[in-house]
Amino acid sequence: MTTMREAIAAGKKLRIVPYKVGSGSAALLRDYIRQETRKNIYILDKHKALHEPGRIFLNWGCSNLSVNSYRTVGAAPALVALAAEKSGWFRYLVRESPRSVEHLPAFTTLAADAVAMVAAGKTVVARHSTTSHSGIGAQVVSGDGVLYSADDVKDQSWLKAKLFTEYFHKSQEYRVFVLQGRVILTRRKRKTNGAEEQTYSKYIRVHNTGWNYCAVQDDEVPATVRAAALAIDRCTGRSNGVIAYDVGYRERDGKAVVFEANTAPGIVGETVKIIGDSLLDMELPYELDVY
Ligand SMILES: Nc1ncnc2c1ncn2[C@@H]1O[C@H](COP(=O)(O)OP(=O)(O)OP(=O)(O)O)[C@@H](O)[C@H]1O
Numbered sequence: 019m020t021t022m023r024e025a026i027a028a029g030k031k032l033r034i035v036p037y038k039v040g041s042g043s044a045a046l047l048r049d050y051i052r053q054e055t056r057k058n059i060y061i062l063d064k065h066k067a068l069h070e071p072g073r074i075f076l077n078w079g080c081s082n083l084s085v086n087s088y089r090t091v092g093a094a095p096a097l098v099a100l101a102a103e104k105s106g107w108f109r110y111l112v113r114e115s116p117r118s119v120e121h122l123p124a125f126t127t128l129a130a131d132a133v134a135m136v137a138a139g140k141t142v143v144a145r146h147s148t149t150s151h152s153g154i155g156a157q158v159v160s161g162d163g164v165l166y167s168a169d170d171v172k173d174q175s176w177l178k179a180k181l182f183t184e185y186f187h188k189s190q191e192y193r194v195f196v197l198q199g200r201v202i203l204t205r206r207k208r209k210t211n212g213a214e215e216q217t218y219s220k221y222i223r224v225h226n227t228g229w230n231y232c233a234v235q236d237d238e239v240p241a242t243v244r245a246a247a248l249a250i251d252r253c254t255g256r257s258n259g260v261i262a263y264d265v266g267y268r269e270r271d272g273k274a275v276v277f278e279a280n281t282a283p284g285i286v287g288e289t290v291k292i293i294g295d296s297l298l299d300m301e302l303p304y305e306l307d308v309y
Pocket residue numbers: 123143150151152153154183184185186187188191221222223224225264266277278280
């Protein structure tokens with residue numbers, strides 16, 4: 019089998035196809051791979067024709083890419099579509115792999131069930147949008163009332179949300195990057211220094227609630243965190259793309275729970291280099307003459 023690096027050295031042209039042409043992460047990845055391979059690597063608009071020979075297309079978050087799948091690497095468009103809608107993603111996982119419930123928060127789409135969860139003393143994350151990112155449309159609710167509301171849902175009733183997950187009381191949260199069934203990188207979410215208090219949330223750990231993703235030694239990452247990400251990754255089949263899982267970890271009992279799969283994760287700095295190298299060293303799924 020040939021690695022991406024060998025294929026590019028042999029003259030195959032790589033085109034990165036992001037979900038939107040302006041994707042900053044795709045541009046950083048292009049710049050890094052260009053610098054590493056000393057070849058012209060371009061970003062390609064997903065709407066442009068993708069049937070030229072001698073190209074390898076790297077999908078970066080497109081759910082509707084109509085290309086010859088033999089020549090496309092990256093997360094499969096069907097998987098991108100699945101992961102992009104949180105409710106369907108959770109339902110798919112438990113239907114196809116019933117044991118995945120061990121690695122997911124309990125969830126329901128029924129407000130009555132969510133009310134029962136709160137009455138039983140649980141805290142619930144209500145999602146008014148199941149296709150958003152950055153915590154948009156999220157509320158956190160307990161028997162004490164609404165503990166957190168994203169700006170866009172300030173005064174809405176949490177009962178109108180489309181998805182409710184049981185809040186997992188995490189002591190840490192990680193982002194675990196998986197490629198071809200292996201963990202290639204883990205980042206730990208850390209409170210941003212001087213995060214403005216009005217935007218900070220300890221419940222919803224995303225950039226705009228005062229969190230950033232920082233380096234962590236491999237041996238500092240709890241084994242259950244990696245295991246949870248890999249277990250969920252296996253449920254969706256072998257992927258030739260980088261998938262970043264958000265995983266909560268609870269020190270008290272060592273439990274880890276996967277909140278989300280990101281198929282076009284935001285990457286900067288050292289992460290770009292590690293992801294770029296992993297993609298270049300990835301074995302391509304087909305023999306070179308197929309591309
Ligand atoms: N059931 C839950 N229990 C505990 N925390 C949760 C739960 N669901 C979501 N969160 C918190 O909210 C954050 C955002 O949730 P999630 O990753 O599902 O949504 P998102 O809006 O797509 O965010 P992004 O794509 O920016 O990571 C998680 O990283 C986690 O900190």
